Amino acid sequence: MSIGIWQVALVGLVLLLLFSRKLPALGAELGRGIRELRCHLARKRRTEAEDAPFDDPTPGRSPGGR
Numbered sequence: 828m829s830i831g832i833w834q835v836a837l838v839g840l841v842l843l844l845l846f847s848r849k850l851p852a853l854g855a856e857l858g859r860g861i862r863e864l865r866c867h868l869a870r871k872r873r874t875e876a877e878d879a880p881f882d883d884p885t886p887g888r889s890p891g892g893r
Contacts (some may be wrong), residue, residue: 845852
C-alpha cells in the first residue's frame with residue numbers, strides 16, 4: 828500500500844487548517860530569531876576583529892621603536 832498524491836494533499840490541507848491561525852505568530856518568531864542570530868554573529872565578528880593582534884604595516888620595525 829503506497830501513499831498517493833491525494834492522501835498527501837489531504838493531510839497537508841488538514842494541517843494547514845489546524846495551524847493557519849498560528850502561522851503569522853510562527854513567522855514573526857522565526858524572523859525575530861533570525862534577526863537575533865545575525866546581530867549576535869555581527870557582534871562576535873566585531874569583538875574578534877578588535878581582539879586581533881595589530882598588524883605592523885612596515886615589516887622589520889617594532890611598534891613604537893625607531
